[in-house]
Amino acid sequence: MLDIQRIRSNKEEVIELLSRKGFEEQTIVDIFNLDNEWRKSISDLENIKAKKNNLSKEIGKLKREGKETEPLFKEIENLSKDIANYEKEVKEKEEKINLLMLTVPNTPHPSVPVGRDETSNREEKRWGEIKSFDFEPKGHDEIGESLSIVDFKRAAKISGARFVVYKGLGAKLERALITFMLDVHTKENGYLEVLPPYLVKAQALYGTGNLPKFEADLFKISSSDFYLIPTAEVPVTNLHREEILNEESLPISYCAFTPCFRSEAGSYGKDTKGMIRQHQFHKVELVKFSHPDDSYNQLEKLTLDAEKILEYLKLPYRRITLSSGDMSFSSAKTYDLEVYLPSQKTYREISSCSNFEDFQARRADIRFKPKGGGKTRFVHTLNGSGLAVGRTFVAIVENYQQKDGSVIIPDVLRKYLDGVDVIERV
């Protein structure tokens, strides 16, 4: 949620910034006008209330002195009627404003390239060498099935499309990746591991900005008010909901492994084969709560922490800055990390690292008390995948495939796989 003060005092600037995200001006104008009306009404309302409070006090005083109070009651009755009317008006305006405010996306940071879609994304760097194969590299789904480490057909039998069953060394490789990533982040990068609930209340999803706009992307439990988390970002960011943190404790860095559940509504026909786009996948997520002055520095660090995993695994990748139009609703700046997939001869997203500034903190009410005293301020929240485990699995299988259909295990993972250094057909 934006600070409504920004709309009050810098309406034109907010409109311009949001237009970069393709957000229409009218909503901001509506909010601005409603807010003006609201302030007028609330001011009137509070004046009447003050009058009534004074009369009530007066009655108390007269009663104690044993004096007549009857004459005051008529006046109070009128004031009460006025109050009821104004209250209704104020409440209606508040609700309207709130509803609108929840649909306003975060403003993009000035460093974000302006553009309407991914064609305006800016490549920041490339790392690693793209392997040249002396054969036609296969897709991970084909390799995986021939090695019997994944099974799409049986997954479909159980759960339908966009699911996979990992088997044998496949299951073990997935598990190894999770442990490996968590080890790096907790032992080398200074994150505290948390293991949060996978079912959350709607309130948590409002906090991160997934609701109210993106209900269709989520799985909701029909027998209760729970939603399945689309990412660990939701429970972990809400860890400090409605809290006032110590300034000295910032930045707070968490990493969390969770499954993620996404309905993938509207992505029919996209990535239908293989494990790229699933209803359920695993992810190790990095989440930071930062001092506002430090958050862009923390974004760089967090992105490097995610890149480190790719570098340890020797997977070629590039970093891009998403353009204003390609960025998510809540984000002020996002780096995507894309790993190279030989079968597609292109880079595919494997991590998305964002600074939300105070957008989520405002929604979830996460603040800190400045050291020298003064008003509590909202923290900045950040998060990034470190990494999407399923897609890392895909990248390893494809990049480490050999002509005979086997897959070499990257050095750093072997100790997690009881020393297995290659997955071969049995």
Add this chain to the structure above:
RNA sequence: GGAGAGAUGGCCGAGAGGUCGAAGGCGCCUGACUCGAAAUCAGGUUUACGGGCAACCGUAACGGGGGUUCGAAUCCCUCUCUCUCCGCCA
């Protein structure tokens, strides 16, 4: 799932229709004393919103929502959460 108890400021804890934004204690801040510190003494110490250049003024908040009343932390309804006991389960 059944029965009961509870939720008050950063924390503990009083308050049982008006003088309560809320006693008292702890903590924290400032000052005095001290070479300095501890101890002691004095004062201060919630948040959000609106108005104001500001001093400050107003409104709201005692778990959330609603109600009774001129007036609610206090009475009523409801929801949530926590604790205890029983059942069930990993």
